[in-house]
Amino acid sequence: MARQKALRLKTVASMLGLPMEGDGELLLNGISTLDSAGPDELSFLSNPKYRKLLKDSNAGALIVHPSVAEDVRGACIIADDPYLAFARASALFDPFERPRDGIHPTAVVAAEAVHATASIGANAVIEVGAVIEEGCVIGPGCVVGAGSTIGAHSLLHANVTVYHGVSIGRACVIHSGTVIGADGFGFAPSAEGWQKIHQLGGVSIGDNVEIGANSCIDRGALKDTRIGSGVILDDMTMVGHNVEIGDGTAMAAGCQIAGSAKIGKNCTLAGNVGVVGHITIADGVHLTARSLVSKSLDAAASYSSGGTPLMETRQWRKTTARLPKLDELYRRVQTLEKMIRTIQEDSN
Amino acid sequence: MARQKALRLKTVASMLGLPMEGDGELLLNGISTLDSAGPDELSFLSNPKYRKLLKDSNAGALIVHPSVAEDVRGACIIADDPYLAFARASALFDPFERPRDGIHPTAVVAAEAVHATASIGANAVIEVGAVIEEGCVIGPGCVVGAGSTIGAHSLLHANVTVYHGVSIGRACVIHSGTVIGADGFGFAPSAEGWQKIHQLGGVSIGDNVEIGANSCIDRGALKDTRIGSGVILDDMTMVGHNVEIGDGTAMAAGCQIAGSAKIGKNCTLAGNVGVVGHITIADGVHLTARSLVSKSLDAAASYSSGGTPLMETRQWRKTTARLPKLDELYRRVQTLEKMIRTIQEDSN
Amino acid sequence: MARQKALRLKTVASMLGLPMEGDGELLLNGISTLDSAGPDELSFLSNPKYRKLLKDSNAGALIVHPSVAEDVRGACIIADDPYLAFARASALFDPFERPRDGIHPTAVVAAEAVHATASIGANAVIEVGAVIEEGCVIGPGCVVGAGSTIGAHSLLHANVTVYHGVSIGRACVIHSGTVIGADGFGFAPSAEGWQKIHQLGGVSIGDNVEIGANSCIDRGALKDTRIGSGVILDDMTMVGHNVEIGDGTAMAAGCQIAGSAKIGKNCTLAGNVGVVGHITIADGVHLTARSLVSKSLDAAASYSSGGTPLMETRQWRKTTARLPKLDELYRRVQTLEKMIRTIQEDSN
Structure with a gap:
C-alpha cells in the first residue's frame, strides 16, 4: 500500500470549498475508514443514521453532515453530501502522480499529432496518424492504432491496446489490459466455413469515461460502437459491435453486452449482467447481479433473472x-x- | 471510425466473381446498412422477405438475391447468398492494411526462423527457436515464446502473448490481449498446500482460426490443448487445459470451457456458455446464451439451461x-x- | 507441444525421495497419461481402484501406490500419494527454463532495487522505487509500477501489469495479461455524474500464490486488497477492491469476487462462481460451478445456486x-x- 499524501486540514477544506471546524493546522497523512482511522487521518460518515459510530472513531478529522457536526469530538469538514466530499478528497490524497515526462526515448511514435504536454510511456507505440491531445498520459506498453484519437487529459494505464479508427474523448481513464476496437464477432456461414465479415466501423467513446482492466470494446461492423459520456465500466466488461451505451450508465465487473444492443442513459448494471444482442434498454433501468436481459425493457425499473438462491x-x-x-x-x-x-x- | 476504401462497382463485382446491373463506374466509398447507406455506398439485402425495405434505401448499389433484383432502382450485384457476398465485399473495403515492414528495429528477435516476408511490430519479442512463417504479421508488443510456431499469413494483433510450445496454423487471426499457452489449472493437494502440476503439454491450433480479444487458451497438462481448423472464438473465451474443439465450431463472447472437455465439430455456443470438465459434446450441438453444460451431449440438438426469465x-x-x-x-x-x-x- | 526433458528413472526416484523398483537406468523422455505413455515414458496411477488399467499400459515406468506395485510389469516408483508424486515429478520434466539473463538491454529499469540474480525480460518496464527480489523473473513486456515489490523467486510471465503500491510475496507465479492493482470500482453519485473515488489502498499478495492469465486484482479503496499465501486462482479471475482471500483457497476460472467480500481459508470455488460484495464466507466452504453467493456463509459445507439443469x-x-x-x-x-x-x- 502506497503512502498517501500529507495535507493540512485547512488545505483540504479549502480545496473542497467546504467549511471546517477545529484545528485547521492538523496534518492529515491520509484518509481511512471510520473504524481504522488514527489521529493523523481523515475519515467520513456518509449516513447520519450511523452517528453513534462517531464516538468510537479515533479519526483526527471527519467529513460529516451538518446535522451530526455537534457529535464530532475532534475537527471536521461539513458537507451536505459527505460521501461525495470524501470522493473529492480522495483525489487530493492520491499519491499517484501522472507522469509529465514527454515522450519516453523507447516509445515508438509514428504519429505527428502528439501534443507537447502529453506523456508517452516507455515502450509505448503510437501508430501513424494517431492524435494524442494535450495532457494525455499513455502508459508504458500501450499501443494506439493508426488514426485513432485520445482526447485531452485522458489516461491510458500500462498495456492498453487501442486499434485503428477509435476515438476516445476527454478526461477518460482506461485501465491496463483493456482492448478497444478489436473486431466484432461477425462471420457469414458458407460451404467453406465461416467467412469473416470485416469490421468497418470503429469505436467512439465520450468524455469522462472510465473503463476497468482487461475489458473489451469491439469496433462496429458498419458503424461505430458508441459509449456515451460519463459512463463507468468496471473490469472485464465486454461490449460487442454496434452497441450503444447512453451517458452516465454504470456497469459493475464482468458485464457482457452482445452486439447491437442499445442501453439507455443512467442505467446501473450489477456484476456480470448479460444483455443479448439487438435489444433496447430504456434510460434508468437497474439490473441485479448476473441477470440476463433477453428482451427489450421499455420502463425504468429494477429487473432480475437468474436461478435458485444459494442453498446447500x-x-x-x-x-x-x-x-x-x-x-x-x-x-x-x-x-x-x-x-x-x-x-x-x-x-x- | 476509419474511412473505408473507395472502389468502383464493377471492380467489386469482378472481385466477388458476381454479375452486376447498372452503372459499373459508380464509385463506392464504403459499405453501409440498408437504412443509412447513401448514394455513394454499397449495401445488401440478405433476406428476400424484406424486399419492401428496398424502396426506402438510398444506397448507391445493393447486393441482392436474383429474385429481388427487379425491385432495385439503382445498381446491384446479384448473389445467391447476398449475406455471404457482403461478407466477402467487406474485405475489399477494409482500410486496415497489414504492415509489410519486416522486423521493426525495436523488436527483439532471438529466433532465426522468421520468414523474410513476415512483419514483426515495434517492441515485439520473438524468443529463441520460434518459427514465424511467410506473410505473418506479429503486432506491436506481442511476445512469442521459445519454439512456438505461427503459421503462414497469420495475424497477431498488438499485445498478444504466446507461450513456448504453441503451434498456431495458417491464416489465423488472434486479437489483442489474448494469451495462448498459459498453464492449465493443475494442482495436487498436499499437507503443505497446493502442489503445482507443471503443464507439460502445449497448444495446437488449426488453420483459419479467429480468436477474440482478451481470451485465454491454456496449455495441456500432458498433451496439447487442441483447437480445430475454422474455429471462431469471440472475446474473453476461456479454454482450459486438454480441451479439444472440433473444426468449424463457433463460440460467442465469454464462453468458458473447463479442462479436458471435448467439443465436436460445427457446434455453436451462444454468449457465456459454460462447459464443465471431462465431458463430450457431439458435433452440431447448439447451446443458448449462458447455458451450463454439466453432462455429455450425444445428439445434435439445441440445449439450454439457466434460470428464470427476466422479470421485475x-x-x-x-x-x-x-x-x-x-x-x-x-x-x-x-x-x-x-x-x-x-x-x-x-x-x- | 514442447519436448520434455529426459531423465533416468533412478534420478527421478532420487529427486522425489521415493523408492523404486526395476531398471533405474531407464531413460524417460517425459510423463504421459496411462493410456498413451510409451516404453520411454513415465506415467502414474493415482487411484488403486483402477489397478486393472495397468495391464493395458505401455508406460516404461509408473508411479503407483505400494498396494498395487505387484501388478506393475515394468519399473515403478512407489508413493503413498501417487498423484502428489506425479505433481512433483512434473516439475522435473518441465522443459520451461526460467531465464537467468539479468536485465535485458531493452528493459527500462528506473528502480534501483533489482537484485543481481533477478531476470528482467525484453521491453519490460520497472518503475521508480520498485523492488525486485532475488531470483525473480519478470517476463517480456511486463510493467511493474512505482514502489511495488515482487518477492524472491516469483515469476511474472510476459505482459503482466502491476500498478504502483502492490506487494507480491515469494515464489508466486503470475500469468500473462493479468493486471494487479488497477483501481477498484468506486464512484460517488453527484449532480454532475459519477465522481471518482481515488483508490488509495494497494494490493497485498502472500507467498506461493499462483494467478492465471488475464485476471484482475483491484487495489483497495482505503486499505489493501489481500490475498493470502498458497492461494491459487485460475484464468480470468476478478477480485474487487478490499476483498480478502484466506490462505490456501482455490478458484477455478472466471470467478468474480465483488468488493469488500471476505473469503475464508481453504475454500474451493468451482468455475465462474460469483460472490457479491460485503459478505463473509467461512473457512472450508465449497461452491459448485456458476453459483452466486448472495449472503454470508458461516459453516463449512458445499453450496450451490443456479437454475435449471441442461435440457433441450x-x-x-x-x-x-x-x-x-x-x-x-x-x-x-x-x-x-x-x-x-x-x-x-x-x-x-
Whole structure:
C-alpha cells in the first residue's frame, strides 16, 4: 500500500470549498475508514443514521453532515453530501502522480499529432496518424492504432491496446489490459466455413469515461460502437459491435453486452449482467447481479433473472431435479383443480 | 471510425466473381446498412422477405438475391447468398492494411526462423527457436515464446502473448490481449498446500482460426490443448487445459470451457456458455446464451439451461423464494392426487 | 507441444525421495497419461481402484501406490500419494527454463532495487522505487509500477501489469495479461455524474500464490486488497477492491469476487462462481460451478445456486415460462389442500 499524501486540514477544506471546524493546522497523512482511522487521518460518515459510530472513531478529522457536526469530538469538514466530499478528497490524497515526462526515448511514435504536454510511456507505440491531445498520459506498453484519437487529459494505464479508427474523448481513464476496437464477432456461414465479415466501423467513446482492466470494446461492423459520456465500466466488461451505451450508465465487473444492443442513459448494471444482442434498454433501468436481459425493457425499473438462491448443494440438487418437471407439475395442479370442482359440484 | 476504401462497382463485382446491373463506374466509398447507406455506398439485402425495405434505401448499389433484383432502382450485384457476398465485399473495403515492414528495429528477435516476408511490430519479442512463417504479421508488443510456431499469413494483433510450445496454423487471426499457452489449472493437494502440476503439454491450433480479444487458451497438462481448423472464438473465451474443439465450431463472447472437455465439430455456443470438465459434446450441438453444460451431449440438438426469465425484481424475489420449496411442492401435489383418488373411489 | 526433458528413472526416484523398483537406468523422455505413455515414458496411477488399467499400459515406468506395485510389469516408483508424486515429478520434466539473463538491454529499469540474480525480460518496464527480489523473473513486456515489490523467486510471465503500491510475496507465479492493482470500482453519485473515488489502498499478495492469465486484482479503496499465501486462482479471475482471500483457497476460472467480500481459508470455488460484495464466507466452504453467493456463509459445507439443469431448448422454454408463475402455483396448491380438507371433513 502506497503512502498517501500529507495535507493540512485547512488545505483540504479549502480545496473542497467546504467549511471546517477545529484545528485547521492538523496534518492529515491520509484518509481511512471510520473504524481504522488514527489521529493523523481523515475519515467520513456518509449516513447520519450511523452517528453513534462517531464516538468510537479515533479519526483526527471527519467529513460529516451538518446535522451530526455537534457529535464530532475532534475537527471536521461539513458537507451536505459527505460521501461525495470524501470522493473529492480522495483525489487530493492520491499519491499517484501522472507522469509529465514527454515522450519516453523507447516509445515508438509514428504519429505527428502528439501534443507537447502529453506523456508517452516507455515502450509505448503510437501508430501513424494517431492524435494524442494535450495532457494525455499513455502508459508504458500501450499501443494506439493508426488514426485513432485520445482526447485531452485522458489516461491510458500500462498495456492498453487501442486499434485503428477509435476515438476516445476527454478526461477518460482506461485501465491496463483493456482492448478497444478489436473486431466484432461477425462471420457469414458458407460451404467453406465461416467467412469473416470485416469490421468497418470503429469505436467512439465520450468524455469522462472510465473503463476497468482487461475489458473489451469491439469496433462496429458498419458503424461505430458508441459509449456515451460519463459512463463507468468496471473490469472485464465486454461490449460487442454496434452497441450503444447512453451517458452516465454504470456497469459493475464482468458485464457482457452482445452486439447491437442499445442501453439507455443512467442505467446501473450489477456484476456480470448479460444483455443479448439487438435489444433496447430504456434510460434508468437497474439490473441485479448476473441477470440476463433477453428482451427489450421499455420502463425504468429494477429487473432480475437468474436461478435458485444459494442453498446447500444437496437441497439444490433436489430442487433443480424438479425444475424440468415444472410444466408437468403445473398441468397436474390444473387437473386437480378440475377434479375438485367436479367433486364439489357433484356433492352440491 | 476509419474511412473505408473507395472502389468502383464493377471492380467489386469482378472481385466477388458476381454479375452486376447498372452503372459499373459508380464509385463506392464504403459499405453501409440498408437504412443509412447513401448514394455513394454499397449495401445488401440478405433476406428476400424484406424486399419492401428496398424502396426506402438510398444506397448507391445493393447486393441482392436474383429474385429481388427487379425491385432495385439503382445498381446491384446479384448473389445467391447476398449475406455471404457482403461478407466477402467487406474485405475489399477494409482500410486496415497489414504492415509489410519486416522486423521493426525495436523488436527483439532471438529466433532465426522468421520468414523474410513476415512483419514483426515495434517492441515485439520473438524468443529463441520460434518459427514465424511467410506473410505473418506479429503486432506491436506481442511476445512469442521459445519454439512456438505461427503459421503462414497469420495475424497477431498488438499485445498478444504466446507461450513456448504453441503451434498456431495458417491464416489465423488472434486479437489483442489474448494469451495462448498459459498453464492449465493443475494442482495436487498436499499437507503443505497446493502442489503445482507443471503443464507439460502445449497448444495446437488449426488453420483459419479467429480468436477474440482478451481470451485465454491454456496449455495441456500432458498433451496439447487442441483447437480445430475454422474455429471462431469471440472475446474473453476461456479454454482450459486438454480441451479439444472440433473444426468449424463457433463460440460467442465469454464462453468458458473447463479442462479436458471435448467439443465436436460445427457446434455453436451462444454468449457465456459454460462447459464443465471431462465431458463430450457431439458435433452440431447448439447451446443458448449462458447455458451450463454439466453432462455429455450425444445428439445434435439445441440445449439450454439457466434460470428464470427476466422479470421485475420484486416478482423475481417472490419466485426465487419459492424455488427452494419446489421439491416439497411436488410432494404436496402427489399427496393431493392420492387424496383425490381416494375421495373419488369412496364416492363411487 | 514442447519436448520434455529426459531423465533416468533412478534420478527421478532420487529427486522425489521415493523408492523404486526395476531398471533405474531407464531413460524417460517425459510423463504421459496411462493410456498413451510409451516404453520411454513415465506415467502414474493415482487411484488403486483402477489397478486393472495397468495391464493395458505401455508406460516404461509408473508411479503407483505400494498396494498395487505387484501388478506393475515394468519399473515403478512407489508413493503413498501417487498423484502428489506425479505433481512433483512434473516439475522435473518441465522443459520451461526460467531465464537467468539479468536485465535485458531493452528493459527500462528506473528502480534501483533489482537484485543481481533477478531476470528482467525484453521491453519490460520497472518503475521508480520498485523492488525486485532475488531470483525473480519478470517476463517480456511486463510493467511493474512505482514502489511495488515482487518477492524472491516469483515469476511474472510476459505482459503482466502491476500498478504502483502492490506487494507480491515469494515464489508466486503470475500469468500473462493479468493486471494487479488497477483501481477498484468506486464512484460517488453527484449532480454532475459519477465522481471518482481515488483508490488509495494497494494490493497485498502472500507467498506461493499462483494467478492465471488475464485476471484482475483491484487495489483497495482505503486499505489493501489481500490475498493470502498458497492461494491459487485460475484464468480470468476478478477480485474487487478490499476483498480478502484466506490462505490456501482455490478458484477455478472466471470467478468474480465483488468488493469488500471476505473469503475464508481453504475454500474451493468451482468455475465462474460469483460472490457479491460485503459478505463473509467461512473457512472450508465449497461452491459448485456458476453459483452466486448472495449472503454470508458461516459453516463449512458445499453450496450451490443456479437454475435449471441442461435440457433441450424446447423443454427449457416450457419450464422457464412456468417459473414466473411459481408463486401463484404454490398458492393454488395451498387452496387445493384446504378444499380437500373441507371435502374430507364434510364426508366424515
